[in-house]
Structures are given as structure tokens and as C-alpha cells.
Amino acid sequence: MKAKSAVQDNQYTRVADYYAGKSVFITGATGFLGKLFIERLLYNCKDIETIYILIRSKKGEGVEKRLQNIFDVPIFEKLKEVRPNDLKKVIAVEGDVTSPGLGIKDKDEQKLIDQVSVVFHSAATVRFADPFKTVMTVNFEGTRKVMDLAKNMKKLDTFAYISTAFSNAPRVAIDEKIYPPIKNLDEVSHFIQKYGTDEEKIGEFIGDHSNTYALSKVLSEHLVNEYRGKMPSIIIRPSVVGPILHEPLKGWTDNWVASTATFSNVARGLISMQYGSRDTVCDIIPVDYVTNFAIVAAARGKIVCRTDDVLVYNICTSSQNPITWRRASDLFLEESRKHGFCKRKAHNISFSMSPVTIEIVTLFRNTIPCLVADVGLIARGKKPWNTKEHLRAIWLRNLLIPFSVASWYIKCNKALSVISSLDDYDKKTFPCDPNSIKWREYLPIYCRGVKEYLLKDKCK
């Protein structure tokens, strides 16, 4: 086991003090969670030494340009006002989790090995429709490569793997533990190579898992567990991650996660019925709660729960402060009506398990009105868009069926005990208690954030 300075600390160490003088390494830093990890660490842990971030070149943009793009996101405005020079603490490391050795240059690798105390491994493909081989290569094999680097880090206190609360979705009640392995991990790698594009074999391989993504995440958890003893690790399992609730910018999001797409499609009159029942719980957690919690857990998790085993923390709402899809969608819709999301009538969401009922209701409430709206646009010489977006909303609704028809009871007692171990200052600086979310306050913020940062001029 590597250095464990945090574990030996018996006195209360503030979270920012823990990070003072330390360097962290973040994968997935250009993503939704990743950007907020950078911002929250810089803003709240002002003496942090360096934040190394893994970035690949993409769509003709090199890593330095992509690094600058991160800072152009409005969540960094507050930091730029108070300590603009702190952005220089962020160092881009060129690499790709699918390349051998992460594709990192030797001199960069040595810096990471010598300096990094905490790794937040957040890189993943979260697109449910991506091919099996892509998902497994990025999410599963990529995790192995990041751990192979992390296990050599001389100062490593914590390797934090960002998983998902739905990694064990075949179970209805999900505890904060690693469940027994479902596959031999060496055979998984072999399967990806040999049958990665064989649809029939892939179907059998996925079995009763919700989709390839969820399977890739649970297998990665087992991989993290397999490395226990080689490095101190924690697993953070967020549920469906929504826009920022508090800081640094209420409502900010750049991610079309399941609930965001569903609520906005309802508010835009593109769908109005979903598979499931009116009582199905939608486990949403604001993105600032997830990043705050991960930052806190990496600093304090091993202090609160002294064990060499991998610690698992679920950061979610269903067991503590649940809300149903129906109520959340209604609160979002109520707010959207004040902001002109849609000229057509947008109906409150309803539920059924009958495909025939869903198709008939959708035809009259959404398909025909969308077609009529498009005819009107064409008649006025404008480009039609309603039917196209309506069909996309239906495609997405169907893709999300495994998550809309079932309720999960996802326990988070261990996460709560880490949160309750914080002093008042840290509780205020890193809000992350799921019990503190007031849905009537959050859903309107959610709605305004989606309009401002995602839909922009698409509300018509």
C-alpha cells in the first residue's frame, strides 16, 4: 500500500487544508463533471499545487486549445474575478485512455508518478448508443490503464473511480459495496477482442444488465477491487447528474443526461408519455453535489472509514429524499411555461406500460401537432424542425426505458457518514447532503439552466 498521510491524521483536517500543496490528476476533465472538478478544486482549495488533466486532441483541436476552451465555460467566471492566475495551476497532459500507456509522454508520466496524491478517474463514454467495443475499450480497458499508472504514483493517497449508481441495476436495492464479480475480468478483455462486434454474442454477454454502459461500469468497479492492496481506492457512484444547484453558477449544465432530455422534451411538447408508472422514482443529484462529495471523500473517506478495502459511496437521492419522474417533470414544466419553451401546448407527463396506448397518445398530443407546426413553417418559407426533434425524442424515450420503468432504492449511508464528519465550514463550502435538496427550488433552477445553457435559442 502506498503513502497514506490522510489516514494517519487523527485530528480534523479541513478539506482545503488536505489539498494544500498537493497535486491531483483528473481524467475526463473536458466533460460535465470534469470541468466542475477543476473549478471547485481551484476555487475552494486555493493552495492546491497542480491539477494535471488528461486531454486528447479532438476534431482538429490540440490539447492547449481544448484547455482554453474549458476556461471559456461560464462556471470559471467567478474564479477569474478573484484569482485569475490560479488557472495556470491546471496543466494539460496529452493522452487518450484507449492508447497503450494512456499515450502519455515519458516526461509527463514521470511528473504524475512523482507528484500526484489524488486521482479522479472520470473519463468515460456515457452515450448509451455507442457500440459495445467502444464503450468497453474506453470505460473498462481505459480504467485498467489509468489504474496501471496510478499504482506507480509515489504519493498516492486516493484513487477515486467515478462509477454510476446504476452499475448494479439488475438489483433494486443497491448498497454501498462491491457485489460479487459477474465475470472473470481476464475473459472480459478476451471477449472484447474476439467478439467485440458480434451482436448475438454481445447480447448474451450483457445478459440482464440495463445496457452496455452500465455493464462496463460494474466491470470497472470489479477491476478497481482487483487492484485493492496495490493502491488506496474509493468508488463514487452518482445517480442521474443534473445541473448545478448552488455554486459556482446555479443551473449550469452542458450535458443531455436522461432526466434533462426527458424534462425538456416534455416542456417543448415533443413527448408527453413515458414508459413506467406515475410512482417511478427518478434518482437525480446535482452535479455540484457529486463533485463536492468526491473532493470531500478523496480527502476524508479513508479517515472516516479506516479500511484497506475499496470504499464505495453512493451519492444519490432515492433512499433519502426521493422524487418521482412525474413530480420532477411537472415542476420543470411549470417553470418552463413562464419562459416560453414551446408555442404548442405542452402536456404534463403521463405513464403507461402499454406500447399501443403510448403510441396513440403520442400521435394525438405530439406527432400531429409537430407535423402541423412544420407545415406552417414550410408555408412561411422556413426550415421545418418539429417532427425531426419529435422523432429524436421518441428514440431517446425508448432508449431510456430500462431507467424509466423501474425505481431503485440506492442507499447512501456511508456517504452520509462522511458528510456528517465535516465541520460546519466544510459543510458550507462543499454542500453535498442529498437531504438538503429542496425539489421545489431545484427543478426551477434546473429548468432555467437547461434553457440558458443547453437549449439557448431552441425554445420556440
Ligand SMILES: NC(=O)c1ccc[n+]([C@@H]2O[C@H](COP(=O)([O-])OP(=O)(O)OC[C@H]3O[C@@H](n4cnc5c(N)ncnc54)[C@H](OP(=O)(O)O)[C@@H]3O)[C@@H](O)[C@H]2O)c1
Ligand atoms: N452525467 C451523468 O449523469 C453521470 C451519472 C453517473 C455517473 N457518471 C459518470 O461520471 C463520469 C463523467 O461523466 P460526464 O457526464 O462528465 O461525461 P461527459 O461529459 O461525456 O465527459 C466524458 C469525459 O471523458 C473523456 N473521454 C472519453 N473518451 C476518452 C478517451 N478515449 N480518452 C480520454 N478521455 C476520454 C471525454 O473527453 P473528450 O472531451 O475528449 O471526449 C470527457 O472529458 C463518467 O465516468 C460517467 O460514467 C455520469
